Amino acid sequence: MDFRAEYDPTGLRLELSGSCRMADLPALEPVLAQVRAEAPDALAVSLGKAQEFDIGPAWLLHGFLADLHGRGATVTITGELPEHFPYLDELRGREPEQAAPSAAAGPGWLVSLGQAIVERGKSWYGALVFGGQLLATTSAAVRSRKRLRIPSIVRHAYETGVQAIPIVSVIAFLISVISAYIGQQQLRPFGAEIFTVDLVAIGVLRELAVLLTAIMVAGRTGSAYAAEIGVMKLNEEVDALESMGLDPYEVLVLPRVIGLVIAMPLLTIVADFMGLAGGGILTRYLLDLPWPQFFTRLEAAIAPTTFWAGLIKAPVFGALIGLTGTLRGLQVRESSRELGRLTTVAVVQSIFLVIFADALFAMFYLQINF
Amino acid sequence: MPAPVISARDIVNRFGSQVVHDGVSFDVQRGEIFGVVGGSGSGKSVLLRTLLGLRRPDSGTVEVEGRVITAMAETELREIKRRYGVTFQHGALFTSLTLAENVALPVVEAMDLDEDALARLVELRLRMVGLPLDAAAKYPAQLSGGMVKRAALARALALDPALLFLDEPTAGLDPIAAAAFDELVLYLRNTLHLTVVMVTHDLDTLARTCDRVAVLVDRKVIVDTLPGIVDNEHPWIREYFHGARGRTVTAARKDVHGA
Numbered sequence: 001m002d003f004r005a006e007y008d009p010t011g012l013r014l015e016l017s018g019s020c021r022m023a024d025l026p027a028l029e030p031v032l033a034q035v036r037a038e039a040p041d042a043l044a045v046s047l048g049k050a051q052e053f054d055i056g057p058a059w060l061l062h063g064f065l066a067d068l069h070g071r072g073a074t075v076t077i078t079g080e081l082p083e084h085f086p087y088l089d090e091l092r093g094r095e096p097e098q099a100a101p102s103a104a105a106g107p108g109w110l111v112s113l114g115q116a117i118v119e120r121g122k123s124w125y126g127a128l129v130f131g132g133q134l135l136a137t138t139s140a141a142v143r144s145r146k147r148l149r150i151p152s153i154v155r156h157a158y159e160t161g162v163q164a165i166p167i168v169s170v171i172a173f174l175i176s177v178i179s180a181y182i183g184q185q186q187l188r189p190f191g192a193e194i195f196t197v198d199l200v201a202i203g204v205l206r207e208l209a210v211l212l213t214a215i216m217v218a219g220r221t222g223s224a225y226a227a228e229i230g231v232m233k234l235n236e237e238v239d240a241l242e243s244m245g246l247d248p249y250e251v252l253v254l255p256r257v258i259g260l261v262i263a264m265p266l267l268t269i270v271a272d273f274m275g276l277a278g279g280g281i282l283t284r285y286l287l288d289l290p291w292p293q294f295f296t297r298l299e300a301a302i303a304p305t306t307f308w309a310g311l312i313k314a315p316v317f318g319a320l321i322g323l324t325g326t327l328r329g330l331q332v333r334e335s336s337r338e339l340g341r342l343t344t345v346a347v348v349q350s351i352f353l354v355i356f357a358d359a360l361f362a363m364f365y366l367q368i369n370f
Numbered sequence: 371m372p373a374p375v376i377s378a379r380d381i382v383n384r385f386g387s388q389v390v391h392d393g394v395s396f397d398v399q400r401g402e403i404f405g406v407v408g409g410s411g412s413g414k415s416v417l418l419r420t421l422l423g424l425r426r427p428d429s430g431t432v433e434v435e436g437r438v439i440t441a442m443a444e445t446e447l448r449e450i451k452r453r454y455g456v457t458f459q460h461g462a463l464f465t466s467l468t469l470a471e472n473v474a475l476p477v478v479e480a481m482d483l484d485e486d487a488l489a490r491l492v493e494l495r496l497r498m499v500g501l502p503l504d505a506a507a508k509y510p511a512q513l514s515g516g517m518v519k520r521a522a523l524a525r526a527l528a529l530d531p532a533l534l535f536l537d538e539p540t541a542g543l544d545p546i547a548a549a550a551f552d553e554l555v556l557y558l559r560n561t562l563h564l565t566v567v568m569v570t571h572d573l574d575t576l577a578r579t580c581d582r583v584a585v586l587v588d589r590k591v592i593v594d595t596l597p598g599i600v601d602n603e604h605p606w607i608r609e610y611f612h613g614a615r616g617r618t619v620t621a622a623r624k625d626v627h628g629a
Contacts, residue, residue, distance in 0.1 A: 021530070022477070022480070022481075022529045022530045023480070023481065025481060025483060025487065026481045026482055026483060029483055029484065029487045033484070033486075054530035055494070055498075055530050055562060056477075056491055056494065056529075056530050059490065059491070059494040060487060060490055060491070063490055084561070087561045091494070091497045091498065092497075333511075334465065334509070334511035335465035335466045335509065335510075335511060336464075336465050336466050337465070337466035
């Protein structure tokens, strides 16, 4: 195929020889654009005999010739027009030309700000509605064993808890190894190395184990809850539940939240153990400390409150993550992009809320000397 | 007899111990509208996926336009896939793109064109399937079922394929929209000389559009013209075409024979 536009003694001449398939468009289109740019008053178009034109290129040529006619240029054609032209005449004639909707000028910054504030307000209102609905559902559900959906709760506790044990163990172990290492480094110049044990034990039990477990669970379970429920919304499964007279909060949200609230403390205990193990092993070797001495120091360093301070936070974090994940899942509508966005929001907000709550707990404990 | 566009030979598809197709062979001729019919679980979708190269059969060969796709490497197969257009049962439009972006996507991925040319091509495809141009900026979630089906067809036609595969194109459409879709397929076949392979349950569509029909039954296939199929003695076929809902088909046949 050979497309070209050039001037010859008679004027501007467009030569299209050979077949033109869709794949040849990148060669055809620039030539047509070139002629359009010249805006000639007269054009000679030279086509061969019975050339094979796909519909796409034929349409572009059709439009090109129509534009020229519209501008009053004289077009002389030698050779045969593509066989599709009668069909394309009919297509073009079918309805009046509608201009594609032009992109409106973007909103000013004040409008955007206002819109963002309204969106944020709606989001909080949505969360409020969610919370209220859930409370109503919970008070109804706890009265009946069937409505509490224990098999579902067990399933979620298993998936969010038991199946997370390996990853949570590894994370807790590694984090505590790192803090033992840093702690020992800093305490050595003061000859206070032995207090590394305290550092590890208190750090793990009060803060690190529960916080890192919660962050891991937020990523793992927060996204899973949001995505599962989000896809159910896209597939109209939630509508199906409602149309059967079932309450999606009772069927979908409550079991997930309760399952996670049960799983989190148990996971935290696992993390506590693995954290103590990791930090302990490193401390033992860094300090060259025999195990009996290690355990003596450990016993002296911690009190029951050390353990409970961390563990009490676990169900609270679990509830925050479960509620955020399910809330965002229920907000999904219409498109896969929304699903992706809301899953991301679920994870990010879960992590934020967990850390925020951790800070509140820290201040609270400080006040009551716990 | 010119070479068939699609040639399937001795296709065997199995899932574990369950055999879905046991030696299925047929040809699809150029320019014909070829219907594929079968009960639920007879493997219509599996067969379609085999013809599309989305699934490699456990044995047997599929030739498309003379090339053996069952023996091809993935990259070569991708080139072949650009030569045909496919619509899926529920439209399978990309929900995060507008209608215009959906229809333009095959072109955008295949070549570099400026925006003006792309916009004109999108307009062409929308006109071809009878969609209003102001639907172009809408998202699939904002379109009605009939429009989604037409949009899917517009996207399937984006690269001017020679071969079109339609999976249950009229499922879920009201009778008016379904009839309009049938007419559209016929019109496109007649003007564009397309070959169309259509999986369908819709007896009206079969009667109106299909030149030949392949019936998947007992893990094999029976291929014939529609009148031939209707006369076939096989018990399942008799129930399918002569049951309470078979009126249209037998009436259409009477028209052909009796008119």
